[in-house]
Amino acid sequence: MTMATSTLSIDQHRLDCIQACLDCARICNTCGDDMIGMDMSNEDGQELMTRCIRLCRDCSDTCILAAQWMGRASALSLRLCAFCVEMCELCAGVCEQHAPHHAMCGDCAKECRRCAELCHKMVLESVPSSSGGTA
Amino acid sequence: MTMATSTLSIDQHRLDCIQACLDCARICNTCGDDMIGMDMSNEDGQELMTRCIRLCRDCSDTCILAAQWMGRASALSLRLCAFCVEMCELCAGVCEQHAPHHAMCGDCAKECRRCAELCHKMVLESVPSSSGGTA
Amino acid sequence: MTMATSTLSIDQHRLDCIQACLDCARICNTCGDDMIGMDMSNEDGQELMTRCIRLCRDCSDTCILAAQWMGRASALSLRLCAFCVEMCELCAGVCEQHAPHHAMCGDCAKECRRCAELCHKMVLESVPSSSGGTA
Amino acid sequence: MTMATSTLSIDQHRLDCIQACLDCARICNTCGDDMIGMDMSNEDGQELMTRCIRLCRDCSDTCILAAQWMGRASALSLRLCAFCVEMCELCAGVCEQHAPHHAMCGDCAKECRRCAELCHKMVLESVPSSSGGTA
Numbered sequence: 450m451t452m453a454t455s456t457l458s459i460d461q462h463r464l465d466c467i468q469a470c471l472d473c474a475r476i477c478n479t480c481g482d483d484m485i486g487m488d489m490s491n492e493d494g495q496e497l498m499t500r501c502i503r504l505c506r507d508c509s510d511t512c513i514l515a516a517q518w519m520g521r522a523s524a525l526s527l528r529l530c531a532f533c534v535e536m537c538e539l540c541a542g543v544c545e546q547h548a549p550h551h552a553m554c555g556d557c558a559k560e561c562r563r564c565a566e567l568c569h570k571m572v573l574e575s576v577p578s579s580s581g582g583t584a
Numbered sequence: 585m586t587m588a589t590s591t592l593s594i595d596q597h598r599l600d601c602i603q604a605c606l607d608c609a610r611i612c613n614t615c616g617d618d619m620i621g622m623d624m625s626n627e628d629g630q631e632l633m634t635r636c637i638r639l640c641r642d643c644s645d646t647c648i649l650a651a652q653w654m655g656r657a658s659a660l661s662l663r664l665c666a667f668c669v670e671m672c673e674l675c676a677g678v679c680e681q682h683a684p685h686h687a688m689c690g691d692c693a694k695e696c697r698r699c700a701e702l703c704h705k706m707v708l709e710s711v712p713s714s715s716g717g718t719a
Numbered sequence: 720m721t722m723a724t725s726t727l728s729i730d731q732h733r734l735d736c737i738q739a740c741l742d743c744a745r746i747c748n749t750c751g752d753d754m755i756g757m758d759m760s761n762e763d764g765q766e767l768m769t770r771c772i773r774l775c776r777d778c779s780d781t782c783i784l785a786a787q788w789m790g791r792a793s794a795l796s797l798r799l800c801a802f803c804v805e806m807c808e809l810c811a812g813v814c815e816q817h818a819p820h821h822a823m824c825g826d827c828a829k830e831c832r833r834c835a836e837l838c839h840k841m842v843l844e845s846v847p848s849s850s851g852g853t854a
Numbered sequence: 855m856t857m858a859t860s861t862l863s864i865d866q867h868r869l870d871c872i873q874a875c876l877d878c879a880r881i882c883n884t885c886g887d888d889m890i891g892m893d894m895s896n897e898d899g900q901e902l903m904t905r906c907i908r909l910c911r912d913c914s915d916t917c918i919l920a921a922q923w924m925g926r927a928s929a930l931s932l933r934l935c936a937f938c939v940e941m942c943e944l945c946a947g948v949c950e951q952h953a954p955h956h957a958m959c960g961d962c963a964k965e966c967r968r969c970a971e972l973c974h975k976m977v978l979e980s981v982p983s984s985s986g987g988t989a
Contacts, residue, residue: 475606478652479656482656520614520617
């Protein structure tokens with residue numbers, strides 16, 4: 450019996466982007482969970498932290514899905530990658546604001562920015578295949 | 585305002601285990617997808633590949649969830665870790681059988697074995713906290 | 720002690736949309752799995768089925784996430800809802816083509832169209848809150 | 855071309871169990887999110903709510919995965935179903951404690967108990983197929 454041929458080629462750039470998404474998902478997941486139940490002592494702090502917890506969780510969801518789709522021959526993987534850029538930027542912005550009150554938010558924001566950058570490159574480099582798929 | 589205190593400490597061992605789960609999820613996800621639509625030319629080969637595709641997908645699901653729960657203060661994270669050991673061993677066994685027909689299955693089986701080993705250690709080392717929690 | 724006030728109001732329209740997403744995810748999940756390993760007897764049939772399996776899986780992923788985000792105060796839930804419309808339309812189109820060879824694809828396509836329609840309404844009705852959030 | 859034969863038969867009992875898991879996931883997802891940022895005014899209340907938020911999120915994760923695996927020919931679907939029983943019971947217990955402070959927790963606990971019951975029956979009725987598979 451012959452060895453079956455792979456239908457999916459995953460180049461180094463794609464691998465780096467997948468890894469950045471998984472790294473970002475990992476820290477967002479822990480960062481958001483770590484804030485649950487923290488006492489922020491005033492209403493403004495509480496409101497900022499609440500937004501931060503929710504964005505970290507949504508960003509983790511998005512990054513995991515983007516990593517999975519990029520690792521498969523998913524027709525809309527690049528479209529999801531573009532969505533992931535936006536999600537990461539949004540999360541990074543709020544984590545940066547919250548970093549003075551929660552150190553992990555500083556590291557989390559950095560991973561979000563890095564993930565956004567790699568996803569953005571991924572989308573740009575794939576422009577000719579306008580459908581967003583891996584074919 | 586004071587810096588809030590983290591409620592979750594994630595040591596190196598746990599980090600390694602989380603990373604092993606994410607690595608395993610990544611290759612299972614790609615390996616399973618890569619086999620979809622491959623022609624196995626005989627019924628036995630087809631049946632083995634079908635089982636392999638399904639196990640890769642289930643193993644990817646399990647590893648991602650285990651990684652997420654270990655990165656949070658999830659009450660049953662060690663219980664899920666123990667479940668992950670079993671899932672990874674099952675997937676590794678079938679991927680090893682299928683490796684002569686699909687090279688990626690060989691690499692996938694190795695990551696599954698490695699993930700199973702790290703999850704197993706994680707469970708053993710945490711025995712005194714019998715509840716399975718991170719607290 | 721007083722009863723805490725909910726920050727999230729989920730109206731009937733949103734509930735219907737969440738339920739449509741879960742229904743769609745459920746059938747896509749089963750439909751895609753059911754096709755794995757089926758023998759399509761010719762290359763064109765095989766290629767169509769392969770695309771169909773992948774779209775069903777991606778559509779299931781998307782619908783589950785959309786349902787979860789609509790059920791939470793997720794900042795980008797409407798943006799994801801709009802993405803879900805596209806994903807469902809794409810999946811429905813291919814399932815319709817494949818329905819003569821796999822009866823479940825016919826039912827699956829109907830749920831995809833219904834989910835797309837409810838998600839589309841959800842997005843339209845929420846236009847004034849341009850940020851896409853549930854506030 | 856002939857119509858391909860389904861490899862998976864999903865009976866009414868399984869359908870009910872899948873639906874119970876999705877219902878439970880939906881309310882846990884909303885209930886947990888709704889508590890984020892609520893002020894519990896004392897340390898004991900805060901600690902109970904923190905546990906409740908985390909269990910709701912983990913229970914939602916588990917129920918969604920159990921629903922998906924039961925809807926596919928997943929080898930360990932019944933094992934996951936058994937895990938889901940435990941997760942739901944744990945979440946129900948804490949939600950019941952927290953219900954006096956958050957009305958949705960009362961409804962959430964009921965769905966958790968119902969899901970646990972249906973998953974438990976599912977496991978019991980499938981005992982002869984000791985491997986836990988759907989095959």
